[in-house]
Amino acid sequence: MRLWRRAPWAMRVGAGILALHLAAALFGPALAGWGPAQMGAGPPLSGPSWAHPFGIDQLGRDVFSRVLHGARVVLVLSLSGTALGVAVGAVIGLLSGLAGGWIDDLVQRALEILISIPFLVLALIAMVAVGPILSGQPVTVIGVVALIYAPRVARIARAAAQEIATRDFVTMARLRGDGALTIMWREILPNARGVLLVEFSLRASYAPVLIGSLGFLGFGLRPPPPEWGLMMAENRALLIVTPWAVLGPGLALSSLVVGLNLFTDGLARMLGRHADFGAAG
Amino acid sequence: MLMRLVVSRLVQALFTLLAISFLLFLTLEVLPGDVASRVLGREATEASLALLRERMNLDLPPLQRYGLWLGGALRGDFGTSLVSGRPVVDILAPKVANTLFLSVHAFLLYLPLALIPAVVQAIWRNRAPDHILSVATLVLLSIPDFLLATLLLLAFSMSLNWFPAMAIVDHTTSFRGMVHATTLPAITLAVVMAVYALRMLRDSLIEVLRADHIRMAELRGLPRGRIVWGHALPNALAPTLNVTALNLAYLVGGVVVVEKVFSYPGFGSLLVDMLQLRDLPVIEATVLLASAVYIFANLVADIAAILLTPKLRDRA
Numbered sequence: 001m002r003l004w005r006r007a008p009w010a011m012r013v014g015a016g017i018l019a020l021h022l023a024a025a026l027f028g029p030a031l032a033g034w035g036p037a038q039m040g041a042g043p044p045l046s047g048p049s050w051a052h053p054f055g056i057d058q059l060g061r062d063v064f065s066r067v068l069h070g071a072r073v074v075l076v077l078s079l080s081g082t083a084l085g086v087a088v089g090a091v092i093g094l095l096s097g098l099a100g101g102w103i104d105d106l107v108q109r110a111l112e113i114l115i116s117i118p119f120l121v122l123a124l125i126a127m128v129a130v131g132p133i134l135s136g137q138p139v140t141v142i143g144v145v146a147l148i149y150a151p152r153v154a155r156i157a158r159a160a161a162q163e164i165a166t167r168d169f170v171t172m173a174r175l176r177g178d179g180a181l182t183i184m185w186r187e188i189l190p191n192a193r194g195v196l197l198v199e200f201s202l203r204a205s206y207a208p209v210l211i212g213s214l215g216f217l218g219f220g221l222r223p224p225p226p227e228w229g230l231m232m233a234e235n236r237a238l239l240i241v242t243p244w245a246v247l248g249p250g251l252a253l254s255s256l257v258v259g260l261n262l263f264t265d266g267l268a269r270m271l272g273r274h275a276d277f278g279a280a281g
Numbered sequence: 282m283l284m285r286l287v288v289s290r291l292v293q294a295l296f297t298l299l300a301i302s303f304l305l306f307l308t309l310e311v312l313p314g315d316v317a318s319r320v321l322g323r324e325a326t327e328a329s330l331a332l333l334r335e336r337m338n339l340d341l342p343p344l345q346r347y348g349l350w351l352g353g354a355l356r357g358d359f360g361t362s363l364v365s366g367r368p369v370v371d372i373l374a375p376k377v378a379n380t381l382f383l384s385v386h387a388f389l390l391y392l393p394l395a396l397i398p399a400v401v402q403a404i405w406r407n408r409a410p411d412h413i414l415s416v417a418t419l420v421l422l423s424i425p426d427f428l429l430a431t432l433l434l435l436a437f438s439m440s441l442n443w444f445p446a447m448a449i450v451d452h453t454t455s456f457r458g459m460v461h462a463t464t465l466p467a468i469t470l471a472v473v474m475a476v477y478a479l480r481m482l483r484d485s486l487i488e489v490l491r492a493d494h495i496r497m498a499e500l501r502g503l504p505r506g507r508i509v510w511g512h513a514l515p516n517a518l519a520p521t522l523n524v525t526a527l528n529l530a531y532l533v534g535g536v537v538v539v540e541k542v543f544s545y546p547g548f549g550s551l552l553v554d555m556l557q558l559r560d561l562p563v564i565e566a567t568v569l570l571a572s573a574v575y576i577f578a579n580l581v582a583d584i585a586a587i588l589l590t591p592k593l594r595d596r597a
Contacts, residue, residue, distance in 0.1 A: 113300045118575045120534035121552065121568055128556050128564075129308040209425045213538055216427045217553055232431065239431065240439045247435075250428040257423040265419075 011266025017259030024071035032065035036226045041065070045242050054248030057235055063245045067252045070226035074256065077138060077227070078207035081145025086200045089150035093157025094184050094192065098165055104158075111151040119148045120213060127219040136222030141211060148210065149203050156199055160192040167191075194271045201267050205260035212253050228253040287584060294576045301572050302354070302565070306347045309561050310337075333363070337561075354569075360562040364555075369566045373548070377570070379450065380536055380547035383463045383470070387532065390471035395478045395521075400509050402479075403486035403517075414479075421476045426535055430469040430542040437465060448545040466543045470535050474528040481524045486517040522589065526582030533575045 007015075033051075034041045041062035047055045054063035096107040114122065126144045127135055134140045164170060165188070173183050212229025214220035221227045223234065228249035235245035317325070317333045333339075338346050353360060359369035398418075402411045421429075438444045448462040489495065490513050498508045537549035544550065548567060555563040 109300075112297055113304060116294075116297050116576045116579075117301060117568065117572050118530070118534040120537055121571050124537075124552070124556055125305070125308065125564070125568060128559070212425055213427060217538065217541060218557070219553075229425075229427070232427070236431065239435060243435055246431060250425075250431065254420075254424050254428060257425070258420060261419060261423050 008266050008269065010262045011270075014259045014262025014264075014266060017255060018263055021071055021075065021256050021259060024068055025075045026072075028068035028071050032062075032068040034062040034065040036066050036069035037061065037224045038065075045238065047242060048244050054244045055242050057242065057245050058238060063231070063235075063242075063248050066226040066231060067228070067248050070228050070231065070249065070252065071256075073221075073225050073227050074208050074211065074253070077141050077211050077221075078145070078204060081142040081211070082149060082200060082204040082207045084142060085146035085149025086153050086196060086203060088146060089153025090157045090189075090192070090196055091184075092150065093154035093159075094161040094188050095180060096154065097158035097161030098180055098184055098188060100162075100165075107154075108158075111154055114147075114151040115155075119210075123148055123210065123214055124217065124219050127214065136220070138221065138225075141214065141220055144214070145207055145210060149207075153196075153199050153203065156195060157192060160195045161188050164188050164191045198264070198268050198271055201260070201264040205257060205264050208253055208256050208260075283588075286587070290580055290583070294580055297576060298569065298573055302351065302569055303347065305565055305568055306350065307343075309565065310343070310346070336363070350565075354566075359566040362560055362563050364558050364560045364563075369562050372563060373551070373566055373570070375452065376546060376548045376551045379545065380540070380549065382459055383466055383536065383540070383545065383547055384532055386460065386463045386467035387470035387474070390467055391474045391478075391528070394471050394475035395482055396514070398475075399479055399482035399486055400514065402483045403490060403513070404505060404509055406483075406487055411483075418476050418479050421472060426469060426473050427538045427542055429472060430466065430539050433465050433469060434542065446543075448543040450546065463545070466539045466545055469539050469542075470532060473535060474525075474531060477528060477531070478521055478524040482517065482521045485521060486513055489513045489516045492516070522585040523582050526578050526585055529578035530575050530582070533571050533578070 029036075039060040041060055042052055042056040044056055044058050044060045046052070049055075052062050052064060054067060057063055057066075092107060092111075096104045117125075123144050126147055127140065130140055161184075170183060170187050173187050178186070208228075211220060211227065212232075215227045215229030215231075216233045218233060221230055223230060226249075231249040232246050235242060239246050317330045317337070317339060321329060321333060338349065341349070350360065357370065359373075361368055362372055365372070398414050402414050405411050424432075434446060438446045444465050445462065448466060450459055450462050454462065486509070490509070495508060495512055498512055499505075536547060537552060539545075540547045540549035541553055548570070552564065552567045552571070555567065
C-alpha cells in the first residue's frame with residue numbers, strides 16, 4: 001500500500017488497465033456470450049452490432065467473445081513463458097557470475113550464440129525444429145518464450161551477481177565454507193531481487209507481442225485457441241470485409257501492452273532502473 | 282588500442298557465426314528423427330524419401346555432412362533448394378536486394394521521424410507538446426509492428442487507395458515503382474525504430490541544452506530554433522548512434538513480420554515461406570545471413586558506445 005501511494009500516476013493507469021485484463025482473464029469466459037470455438041453466433045462475416053461488437057468471423061464465431069476468451073490464453077502463456085525464462089536465466093546468470101573463471105567464460109560464449117540470432121528468427125526455427133507433434137502446442141510456445149528470454153536475463157543476472165559477490169557478506173559466506181548454491185540462494189538472490197523483478201516485468205511486457213508475432217506468422221499456437229495474434233492472422237484475408245475482426249484482437253493486445261509498459265516504467269523508476277522496453281534485445 | 286579491440290571483436294563475431302551454423306545444422310538436420318520424412322511429411326512414399334536422402338547425403342555421418350556443407354558455404358555455395366532445385370544463392374540474392382531497398386527506405390524515413398519530434402520535445406520540455414508527444418510515443422511503442430502495418434494497410438491502401446495492398450515487385454520494377462511499393466512497409470519499420478530512439482534522443486538533447494556553450498548562445502540572443510538545430514543537435518546525436526545501431530538489429534527481425542503483411546518479396550517473407558516448406562538449405566543460409574547482419578549491427582552499437590563514453594574509451 002505504501003508502494004502504491006508513491007507510485008507515479010502513469011503507473012496507476014497501467015495498473016488499472018492490467019486489472020481490466022486480469023478481470024477478463026478470470027471472468028471473461030463466464031461473461032462471454034459465446035464459446036471460443038462456438039459457430040453459428042450469427043451470419044458469417046457480418047459487421048459490428050450491439051450484440052456482436054467486433055462482428056462475426058468467416059466461421060460464424062462471435063469475435064468479441066473470442067477476444068474475451070483470449071485474455072486468459074495470452075496472459076497464461078506470456079506470464080508462464082516469462083517466469084520460466086527469468087527463472088532459468090537467473091539461475092544460469094547468478095551461478096555463472098558467482099563462479100567466475102573458465103566456467104563463466106564458457107557460459108558467456110554459449111549465451112552469446114543464442115543472443116546473436118535475431119530473436120524472432122530463433123523463435124521461428126525453434127517452433128519448426130521441435131517437430132510436428134510439439135509444434136503449435138501451448139507448452140512449446142511457453143518454452144520458446146523462455147528460450148528467447150533466458151540468455152538475455154542471464155546476462156543481467158550475471159552482472160548483478162558479479163557486483164554483489166564483491167561485498168563482505170559474500171566473502172564471509174565463502175570463508176564459512178558455504179557451497180555455491182547456498183551462497184546463491186541465501187546471499188545473492190535476496191540482493192538481486194529488485195533487478196530480477198524489473199527484468200521480469202520488462203520481459204513480460206514484450207511477451208504478448210512475441211507470442212502474437214508467432215501466431216500472426218502461423219508459427220504460434222495451432223488453431224483454434226483464441227490467441228490474439230493468431231486471430232488477426234485468421235481474419236486478415238478478409239480485412240476489407242470485416243476490419244473489426246482483425247482490429248478487435250489487435251486492440252486487446254495493444255491495450256495489454258500499454259498497461260504492462262506503463263506499469264513496468266513506473267516500477268523501474270521506483271526501483272531506480274531505466275526501463276528500456278520495446279525490444280527484446 | 283581501439284583497432285585491437287575492433288579486430289578482436291570481429292574475430293569473436295566470426296567464431297559466434299561458426300557456432301551458430303553448427304547449432305543450426307544440429308537442430309535442423311540431426312536432432313529429431315529422420316530428416317527426409319520431416320521435410321516431406323508423413324504421407325511421403327518410400328521412393329521419394331530415398332531420393333531426398335540421397336540428394337541431402339543423409340547416409341553420411343552428421344559431422345561429415347556438416348563439414349561438406351561448411352566447405353561449400355565458405356566458398357559461397359549454400360547448396361540447392363529442396364523445393365525448386367535452384368542454387369540457394371540464386372534464390373536468396375534478389376530477395377536480399379529487395380530487403381536492402383526496403384531497409385534503406387525505412388532508414389531514410391526514420392531519421393526525420395526521430396529527429397523532429399525529439400527537437401520539438403526538447404524545445405518545449407515539460408510543456409504541452411512534450412507531454413502529448415510522450416504519451417503518443419508510449420502508445421505507439423505498445424502497438425506491435427504487425428498491427429501497425431495492418432492499420433496502415435487498412436487506411437492507406439484499402440480505404441484511400443493510395444498504395445497497393447500487396448507490395449509485389451520484380452526485377453523489371455522501376456525505381457519509382459519500388460519506392461511506391463515499399464512506402465507503407467518502410468513507414469511501419471521507420472515508426473517502430475523512431476519511437477524506440479525518440480526518448481533517448483529527447484533526453485540527450487535536453488542534457489546538451491544545459492551545457493555552457495548553449496547557455497552562451499542563448500545569452501548572445503540567438504533564436505531558440507537555431508540553437509537547437511545548429512548547436513545542440515550535433516552534440517546530442519552521438520549518444521543516439523548506439524540506439525540507431527540497435528535499431529538496425531531490430532530491422533533484421535522486423536522485416537520478417539512487415540514483409541509478410543505486405544507480401545513483399547524480401548528475405549523475411551522468404552524465411553517464413555521456406556520454414557513452412559521445410560526447405561532446409563535455404564533456411565540455413567537465410568538464418569546465417571540474418572545472424573551475420575544482426576551481430577554486425579550490435580558490434581557497431583558496442584563500438585559506438587565505447588567511442589562515445591570517455592571512461593570506456595580509455596579502458597579500451
